[in-house]
Amino acid sequence: MPLVDIRHMAAEAAAEAVGLGAFNVVLLEFAHAEVEAAESVNRPVILQLSQNAIKYHGGKIAPLGKALLALAEEASVPVAVHLDHADDVDLCRAAVDLGFNSVMYDGSHLPDDENRETTAKVVEFCHAANVAVEAELGEVGGKNGVHDPSARTDPDDAAQFVADTGVDLLAVAVGSSHAMTTRGAVLDTELISAIRDAVPVPLVLHGSSGVSDDGMVAAIAAGMTKINVSTYLNVGFTGIVREVLASDETLVDPRKYVGPGRDNVRQEVARLLNLYARR
Numbered sequence: 001m002p003l004v005d006i007r008h009m010a011a012e013a014a015a016e017a018v019g020l021g022a023f024n025v026v027l028l029e030f031a032h033a034e035v036e037a038a039e040s041v042n043r044p045v046i047l048q049l050s051q052n053a054i055k056y057h058g059g060k061i062a063p064l065g066k067a068l069l070a071l072a073e074e075a076s077v078p079v080a081v082h083l084d085h086a087d088d089v090d091l092c093r094a095a096v097d098l099g100f101n102s103v104m105y106d107g108s109h110l111p112d113d114e115n116r117e118t119t120a121k122v123v124e125f126c127h128a129a130n131v132a133v134e135a136e137l138g139e140v141g142g143k144n145g146v147h148d149p150s151a152r153t154d155p156d157d158a159a160q161f162v163a164d165t166g167v168d169l170l171a172v173a174v175g176s177s178h179a180m181t182t183r184g185a186v187l188d189t190e191l192i193s194a195i196r197d198a199v200p201v202p203l204v205l206h207g208s209s210g211v212s213d214d215g216m217v218a219a220i221a222a223g224m225t226k227i228n229v230s231t232y233l234n235v236g237f238t239g240i241v242r243e244v245l246a247s248d249e250t251l252v253d254p255r256k257y258v259g260p261g262r263d264n265v266r267q268e269v270a271r272l273l274n275l276y277a278r279r
């Protein structure tokens with residue numbers, strides 16, 4: 001089916017108090033697995049391509065980006081194709097030109113006024129093309145800035161940021177941290193509810209890999225909507241590839257070990273999508 005507007009997907013999920021799974025694509029195999037998983041559980045899904053992943057793929061958005069768009073077109077469930085963590089405004093424009101229907105402009109590293117100003121500019125050209133925009137407030141929260149587990153978003157500041165910029169979804173700092181390979185992050189569910197009550201757009205959780213299943217169910221019940229997952233899938237994928245390679249030293253065909261890794265991503269995404277839909 002044609003791409004589905006992430007704003008509609010997120011509004012529907014928020015109204016139903018369920019989560020909307022957004023999974024990063026580091027290799028094409030991940031995108032295949034994520035779409036197949038969504039189809040198997042009949043849930044919408046967001047395919048995310050980050051600026052970092054684009055850098056890995058030769059610095060060009062088109063090759064992998066076009067593949068994601070083609071997979072979305074052929075999917076039997078709603079799919080959105082999203083540019084993740086872009087601090088390069090030109091890359092945001094390139095994603096819009098290519099046909100992505102959602103963009104995260106990440107100006108969280110910028111001084112606050114500059115972040116608001118640049119985010120508003122990105123919103124202007126994205127909305128002119130009917131593309132949704134996710135953004136994030138900057139805040140000092142430790143050595144990793146807004147992505148440090150100690151960082152916290154202030155509800156009133158978040159509401160003002162949305163009013164100043166016109167963003168469609170807002171990433172908030174509530175206790176998660178990027179790239180955790182264990183699931184011990186503790187989220188501030190009271191703060192999630194307070195931000196949800198103060199802010200008129202759906203909320204996005206980054207660094208979801210570090211959150212336990214029970215923690216995620218509680219976060220969604222408290223008001224979190226778009227759930228971004230990357231590292232957790234990488235851990236599963238790499239674990240299986242390592243196992244398969246260790247079991248047979250004669251293997252040389254990448255399909256024989258990447259394929260099982262891809263199957264693991266499919267199983268985990270299906271499991272997580274079911275978990276996020278639990279009420």
Ligand code: G3H
Pocket residue numbers: 024084085177178179180205206207208209210228229230231232
């Ligand atoms: O934007 C992507 C996510 O925030 C992924 O974070 O790798 O910690 O799951 P994660």
Ligand code: ZN
Pocket residue numbers: 085178206207228
């Ligand atoms: Zn993130």
